[in-house]
Amino acid sequence: MISVPLLKQSIKANGVAWLLVTLATSIMLGILIFVLGNIQSNEIRDSLKDSFIKSELEAQFKSGAIDGFVIVYDTIYKLYPEIKNTYDQVTNLSNVAVLTYNELKNQFNHPNPKEGAIQIILNNTPDEDKPLATFILTSVLTYYETNNPTQNELTQFISKLVIDLIINNMEEEVPEETRAVVKSISQQIIEIYSKNNELTIENMQTIARLYIENSFYDQLGTPNEQTDKMLEVFGYDTIYELLEAFGYNKTTVNGIASSGIIQYISYINNGMEHDLAKSEITKSLFSQMPEDVAESLTELGDMNIDHLVVGTIFYKMAGLLLPIVYVITTANSLIAGQVDSGSLAFVLSTPTKRRKVTITQMIYLIGSLICMYIIIGVVSFIATMLVKDKTFSITYQDLLKLNVGALITVIAISGICFLASAWFNRSKYSVGVGGGLSMFFLVSTILGLFGSSTIPEALRIKAMNFFNYTTIITLFDSEKILSGGTYIYGLLILLGIAIITYIIGIIRFDKKDLPL
């Protein structure tokens, strides 16, 4: 059913174009896979992911720091009157005690000025205050008598005493950590109060800020729901491993906490509400997106540069371009070109049926495309083999499917070009219609990419998805081949297009008048 000499002619006439297109496309694909496998093809995605994660982490830090700050600030605010009272009381008592002690000792040569002073003062003290006063007086005078301190040393002792009193005064069930916090902040409150006799709001804020700043990094080790969730998403065992992986250390983490608090303080001091201020400061890239954090992370994690570049950009666009150009020129030269020039007269003036001519040319066209994709496929396999141990993430099985899918797509397009070539007697109409449609399909696919689900939602232009409905190349769903899903029906439709166009072309050529 085929004409051997015509097949030979077609091979001789189109062989060079075939070879060039096959080589160029194979080399393009080979280099692409090799490069993707070697330069960390997911570098871009990873750095994108990194900045997303960092943004999220820093938001978490600031949020935690602000929460801590608010708690500490509240504590200071509540503690302040008690500390103030206690401090005033102790200071007064100790001043009176020291004064009395010195008087008894120096002017009256009292044999036991300490006990004497205590007795004298207690006599003037109401009964209910006596136990505490006794304790304070005893402590102060014992210290005074033993160490003969300077005023400064005495003040420090008094401060310590006040703190002890505050701590002792706390309820039994208060945990040790809280006691430590209270101790630390009380010290600072007293330090300032002892100098200025009062504490401003700024003083309290500074104390709270400094406390958080110094302890934030260490505090992160305490397990909590938020960090556990992050560790699960990113796949790390401890928060410190996660921080190290993303290049954080104690200084940077505490610095971030500090800057969050400073911002917060300035917002609050300018009259902003707590919730608004906090959400302004802790806005991460994720929190600005409509979806929630986990979903965005999932999509980003699923975005695969290898799939995008090889599956879509190569097999559906760049890698289709040259084969389609080959199909356009070859399909035309196989029939319409030879009718237009008249060279087909020599074939048809021998006992060769028209149908034999069309079937031979069809077999050449389809056969050459099959050979082309076998070579492209083999090259893709070899290139993948070379980068197998690296980061290239497409399997041999998927590559096989991609090659078969692209082959079917090109065969469907060749059917359209073949039909145009068999239909028209003039090359210009054959190329105009066949080539025009083919190029339209290809360009639509390229435009449609920007609206397709292949690229992350953040970068997508939804309106351009329209173009995916104006091209038959959409029926070759390379993304589903790579990521799973039903792709077979699209390929069957493409095969159907090929079968119908070739049959119509053959029948039309049998019946039409030939200007030979």
Added chain:
Amino acid sequence: MNAVDIKINHITKDYGQNRGVFDLNFELRRGEIFGFVGTNGSGKTTTIRQIMGFIKPNNGHIDIRGLDAYKDATETKKFIGYVPGEISFPDLPTGISFIKSQAEFLKLKDLSYANELIKIFQIDLRANPRKMSKGMKQKTAVIAALMNDADILLLDEPTTGLDPLMRKLFLEVLEKEKAKGKTILISSNIFEEIEALCDRVALIKDGKIIDIAVMEEIRNPIKREYKIEFNNKDDFEKFKLENIEIVRIKEEQNQVIVKINKEEYNSFFKTLTKYNLKFINENKYNLEKYFKEKFNRLERDGENHD
């Protein structure tokens, strides 16, 4: 009468605007060379394409040795050789590869006749057929059409592009083919080119056959024309009184043109001996004159009808 090889039965192929061929009806007899003359666009190529089965007539049919030219196009090609009017070769590297490829299509193993023709035409077939000169293309196409020793040859303006020497060579080759008993249809728009070769010539104009001339009758007409000029007026005046058919008279030059029947040659020349002649010359009859007469007559008839 020889057997008929190609019978064209009232075929019409109407392309509109008076283009195409209309109710053509003629036949090619076995062993004859049939000339097909007409201006460009008169329908020669359209007719040949229908004989080749490339075009389906709107009406009528063409019968080739009992086969239908369109339906049995593949069968008829077994004994038809064809030189297209516009020659364009397949994309092959050399003329030799083209000839070999054609031989493969024809399942022709023996290329000795092709080689013989190559020698006769003195053609270098190592050239790329697409870059050949028009003459070389023509010769290559003729070789491809003849090499199969096909019984019927359809040659669409095969001599255009050939230099006079080559044209002569080519016509000699066709005469040899005729001697082998081939039936040949050759089209041309130049009368002189084919009148020496053809047995019959059809004139086609605006898609209609005006007339089919039998060349034997033109080469050997029943009456021949002679132009006679006399040395003196007396002879001239006297001659006019003879019982001889005079077609035209030129008084000033003492010239007459006469028409003489075959049987009257002897008496005519005897008569002439009595006169003092300056010269006598035969006015040769040819295809062009024949068709001109035919054409004039047709137009006159047309006018009369109107």
